[in-house]
Amino acid sequence: MYRYDEYDQAIVDARVAEFREQVERRLKNEISEEAFKPLRLMNGLYLQLHAYMLRVAIPYGTLDSRQLRMLAHIARRYDRGYGHFTTRQNIQYNWMKLEEMPDLLADLASVEMHAFQTSGNCIRNISSDQFAAAAADEIADPRPYAELLRQWSTLHPEFSFLPRKFKIAVTGSKIDRAAIKLHDIGLELVQNEAGEIGLKVLVGGGMGRTPMLAHVIREWLPVADYLSYMEAILRVYNRHGRRDNIYKARIKILVNDLGAAEFARQVEEEWALVKPLGLDPPPSELARIAAHFAPPVLDANAPVAIDLSNAEFANWVTVNTHPHKAPGYAIVTISLKAPGEIPGDASADQMDIIADLAQRYAGDEIRVTHAQNLVLPYVRRADLFDIWQVLKAAGLATANLDRASDIISCPGLDYCTLANARSIPIAQKLAVKLAPQEADLGELKIKVSGCINGCGHHHAGHIGILGVDRKGEENYQLLLGGSGAEDATLAKILGPGFDENGIVTAVEKVIDRYKTLRAGPAERFLDTYRRVGAEPFKEAVYG
Amino acid sequence: MPRLLTGNRLETGDVLWWAGSDWSLHLKDAVAVDDDGEALLARLLPEERINDLTLIDVDATPDGWRPRSTRERVRAVGPSVRPDFALPSLPVEAI
Numbered sequence: 070m071y072r073y074d075e076y077d078q079a080i081v082d083a084r085v086a087e088f089r090e091q092v093e094r095r096l097k098n099e100i101s102e103e104a105f106k107p108l109r110l111m112n113g114l115y116l117q118l119h120a121y122m123l124r125v126a127i128p129y130g131t132l133d134s135r136q137l138r139m140l141a142h143i144a145r146r147y148d149r150g151y152g153h154f155t156t157r158q159n160i161q162y163n164w165m166k167l168e169e170m171p172d173l174l175a176d177l178a179s180v181e182m183h184a185f186q187t188s189g190n191c192i193r194n195i196s197s198d199q200f201a202a203a204a205a206d207e208i209a210d211p212r213p214y215a216e217l218l219r220q221w222s223t224l225h226p227e228f229s230f231l232p233r234k235f236k237i238a239v240t241g242s243k244i245d246r247a248a249i250k251l252h253d254i255g256l257e258l259v260q261n262e263a264g265e266i267g268l269k270v271l272v273g274g275g276m277g278r279t280p281m282l283a284h285v286i287r288e289w290l291p292v293a294d295y296l297s298y299m300e301a302i303l304r305v306y307n308r309h310g311r312r313d314n315i316y317k318a319r320i321k322i323l324v325n326d327l328g329a330a331e332f333a334r335q336v337e338e339e340w341a342l343v344k345p346l347g348l349d350p351p352p353s354e355l356a357r358i359a360a361h362f363a364p365p366v367l368d369a370n371a372p373v374a375i376d377l378s379n380a381e382f383a384n385w386v387t388v389n390t391h392p393h394k395a396p397g398y399a400i401v402t403i404s405l406k407a408p409g410e411i412p413g414d415a416s417a418d419q420m421d422i423i424a425d426l427a428q429r430y431a432g433d434e435i436r437v438t439h440a441q442n443l444v445l446p447y448v449r450r451a452d453l454f455d456i457w458q459v460l461k462a463a464g465l466a467t468a469n470l471d472r473a474s475d476i477i478s479c480p481g482l483d484y485c486t487l488a489n490a491r492s493i494p495i496a497q498k499l500a501v502k503l504a505p506q507e508a509d510l511g512e513l514k515i516k517v518s519g520c521i522n523g524c525g526h527h528h529a530g531h532i533g534i535l536g537v538d539r540k541g542e543e544n545y546q547l548l549l550g551g552s553g554a555e556d557a558t559l560a561k562i563l564g565p566g567f568d569e570n571g572i573v574t575a576v577e578k579v580i581d582r583y584k585t586l587r588a589g590p591a592e593r594f595l596d597t598y599r600r601v602g603a604e605p606f607k608e609a610v611y612g
Numbered sequence: 613m614p615r616l617l618t619g620n621r622l623e624t625g626d627v628l629w630w631a632g633s634d635w636s637l638h639l640k641d642a643v644a645v646d647d648d649g650e651a652l653l654a655r656l657l658p659e660e661r662i663n664d665l666t667l668i669d670v671d672a673t674p675d676g677w678r679p680r681s682t683r684e685r686v687r688a689v690g691p692s693v694r695p696d697f698a699l700p701s702l703p704v705e706a707i
């Protein structure tokens with residue numbers, strides 16, 4: 070875990086003090102709402118349908134138990150006892166009071182956390198692979214690179230008023246668990262024949278109104294120089310991004326308009342100017358940061374074989390654990406998707422229980438996934454049964470990772486002012502209906518957004534659902550064939566939309582047709598769709 | 613068509629309904645503003661105490677006011693997925 074140095078802490082403490090004063094002045098009417106709104110947004114505080122909503126940054130989705138306990142404390146003390154983990158690996162609280170924000174932010178700062186850069190046209194919280202440093206398939210831990218980006222981008226004056234929000238994801242594996250092709254910048258650690266580590270740079274991906282996949286603009290960037298190269302990308306964007314039109318302001322539009330090759334050329338040109346300025350840190354600084362992320366001391370004699378005679382436990386191990394770098398260890402994903410529950414919501418008690426488990430069994434680390442689940446990254450296989458029993462008692466042992474009921478959903482019209490339709494109830498109904506057959510269906514990623522902004526990643530869903538407004542009524546479009554993984558594609562709309570019950574039936578029809586078309590048990594829905602195209606599904610749904 | 617004035621309290625973010633002389637947390641207390649809506653807005657906006665002040669269309673029903681849009685019904689009741697937060701007098705079924 071990265072620990073704040075005196076500079077990090079001073080920045081966060083100063084920000085808390087500054088915002089305390091701003092809130093006081095607003096409450097005394099010394100500043101107008103017009104002047105205050107951008108200030109509160111810079112501190113992660115939105116006004117939603119029922120109350121203020123606070124989005125707390127979880128850098129690269131990594132927490133320690135002390136921080137997760139603080140998130141639980143905040144849920145209890147300032148909210149209604151729960152929080153919502155988001156697709157950007159952050160947490161949102163739905164029932165915030167402006168007058169309590171200064172104390173809340175001071176509480177957060179006491180555990181090296183804050184809420185800035187979770188809103189506005191700046192470089193947002195950096196996201197990463199939830200299995201970082203643990204996955205067997207990884208080249209290197211991406212988080213030191215993400216952490217340096219965090220430090221570089223924190224309150225960076227030149228990049229605080231970009232044309233539009235800017236999202237960066239970093240991964241260290243070919244298996245893409247961070248959706249790097251759907252970010253403004255995606256970075257992938259790669260290794261050359263000499264065994265050196267570099268970065269592959271992708272630019273111009275994103276969801277929302279105009280979804281696009283990112284383009285590779287550099288196959289190999291020496292890690293020693295990556296920060297100046299990032300600066301060059303941001304400069305080209307800051308100069309040419311479309312500030313005149315909010316719908317065309319993301320970097321993806323610029324990359325698309327210029328063409329990836331021309332964009333890359335301009336970045337190289339800018340880089341030639343930026344690089345000599347000496348922004349890149351000496352290798353010792355990157356090494357200092359990397360040392361913070363060293364995995365805990367692992368048990369070299371951890372047994373690989375464990376007792377799997379309890380069938381329910383064995384199933385959970387198969388579905389919700391991943392191979393670990395270290396023999397005798399596993400990566401555990403804790404599903405926040407019990408069918409019928411709200412995807413991504415966790416109660417304060419559940420957070421405390423998971424924090425205790427992390428401290429006792431998992432190197433004191435917890436990760437948040439973009440699929441709105443939590444991860445224990447360093448678990449001895451021999452401890453899995455004990456952990457599973459605790460999770461089961463807390464309603465957290467659902468064995469459904471990447472299956473039909475592991476649905477991503479944004480808050481939608483139940484909370485969000487921008488929504489056209491409710492997304493959570495759709496996810497709940499689908500999860501309950503599909504759970505009984507999900508083991509047969511295999512990997513199936515369903516993603517629901519309540520409006521075109523696409524916070525629920527519907528364009529990256531094997532099955533995507535988008536809430537729209539149809540003459541004042543909630544209506545849902547069905548999209549098929551998306552993926553946010555290494556085989557990324559954008560889902561396409563199948564046909565006319567449905568009402569709340571209609572969309573559930575339509576998804577069931579799609580799945581029934583898939584079962585008749587499937588080449589074998591190994592063929593995922595996505596593979597079948599790619600093989601046969603949309604027509605058979607159109608016929609099943611509308612025919 | 614009747615109209616109500618609604619907004620969110622600055623300090624707490626609470627959803628409020630204009631109840632004739634002051635604000636209420638409860639839709640049932642709301643008083644239709646009809647033709648006075650704009651004048652009321654013009655008076656309350658500069659006070660800067662209530663955010664997102666809006667006039668909304670409602671129907672008068674035997675059970676009380678029913679906002680026309682789903683969005684405003686969700687605001688009045690609370691999240692439809694948390695029936696435990698709704699008032700017994702205004703359950704999530706009212707959405």
Ligand code: HEM
Nearest residue numbers: 155156157251275276277278478479480485487522523524
């Ligand atoms: C409830 C308050 C929220 C508001 C006001 C909000 C606002 C927005 C807006 C305006 C966009 C479109 C930006 C654009 O394309 O230019 C967007 C995109 C997005 N939001 Fe949210 N959002 C909210 C909640 C969430 C939540 C809960 C999540 C995670 C579950 C989330 C994750 C994302 C993601 C991943 C995107 C797509 C990023 C992209 O376009 O590249 N947001 N959001």
Ligand code: SF4
Nearest residue numbers: 479485488519520524
């Ligand atoms: S997709 Fe739309 S409805 Fe859902 S959280 Fe984002 S802005 Fe709100």
